[in-house]
Amino acid sequence: MPKIDEEEIKRVYIQADLLYSEAEVEQAINKLAALVTEDMADKTPVVFPVLNGGLVVGGKLLTKLNFPLEAGYLHATRYRNTTSGHSLEWLMKPQIDVKGRAVLIVDDIFDEGITLTEIVNYCHAEGASEVKVAVLVHKNHNRTPTATPALQADFIGLEIEDRYVFGYGMDYKGYWRNAPGIFAVRERE
Numbered sequence: 001m002p003k004i005d006e007e008e009i010k011r012v013y014i015q016a017d018l019l020y021s022e023a024e025v026e027q028a029i030n031k032l033a034a035l036v037t038e039d040m041a042d043k044t045p046v047v048f049p050v051l052n053g054g055l056v057v058g059g060k061l062l063t064k065l066n067f068p069l070e071a072g073y074l075h076a077t078r079y080r081n082t083t084s085g086h087s088l089e090w091l092m093k094p095q096i097d098v099k100g101r102a103v104l105i106v107d108d109i110f111d112e113g114i115t116l117t118e119i120v121n122y123c124h125a126e127g128a129s130e131v132k133v134a135v136l137v138h139k140n141h142n143r144t145p146t147a148t149p150a151l152q153a154d155f156i157g158l159e160i161e162d163r164y165v166f167g168y169g170m171d172y173k174g175y176w177r178n179a180p181g182i183f184a185v186r187e188r189e
């Protein structure tokens with residue numbers, strides 16, 4: 001395990017640009033809850049936050065969904081605590097049977113969409129009757145690989161520009177998932 005550069009981790013936080021304050025993010029989670037409730041309140045869904053990044057928004061969203069649902073989790077990673085994506089590695093597949101069920105996947109960020117595409121395809125292959133996706137943040141860019149089917153998130157909290165971000169579950173090299181807001185890493189000048 002390479003030793004972490006604590007100075008770099010602290011510097012990145014100090015120099016980062018705040019894109020959305022804690023209050024703005026909390027408001028976005030309330031909006032997500034309203035959108036999900038309107039669509040799924042009568043479907044007794046199974047809700048799976050995607051660990052690690054979906055831990056914060058998943059937990060915050062769950063207590064705002066005031067209708068019958070089952071909550072589990074799944075764990076998949078593509079960036080492995082770096083700032084660029086690779087192939088998806090499953091660390092834990094859903095442990096609740098999704099056959100014939102409406103499923104809600106909750107994640108922190110839709111970037112290239114590869115992670116959520118694979119998870120949605122997996123749930124469909126396991127027999128889910130429908131699979132919806134809620135993300136706290138959607139990143140705007142044109143980098144999506146052409147091989148990726150054009151999955152769209154069904155419920156989006158906030159739109160962000162094409163910068164590497166952290167906070168509210170999103171990490172910078174494994175750190176700052178706890179940052180109280182959404183911050184963009186400052187590019188080197």
Ligand SMILES: O=P(O)(O)OC[C@H]1O[C@H](OP(=O)(O)OP(=O)(O)O)[C@H](O)[C@@H]1O
Nearest residue numbers: 051052053077078079111112113114115
């Ligand atoms: O749209 P994509 O380009 O596929 O990227 C989005 C995914 O990347 C992050 O997970 P990561 O692989 O970093 O694992 P983590 O959740 O443990 O941070 C994030 O939590 C999303 O799940």
Ligand code: HPA
Nearest residue numbers: 111163164165166170171
């Ligand atoms: O900008 C990002 N930040 C944190 N995690 C991510 N996973 C994909 N894109 C990002």
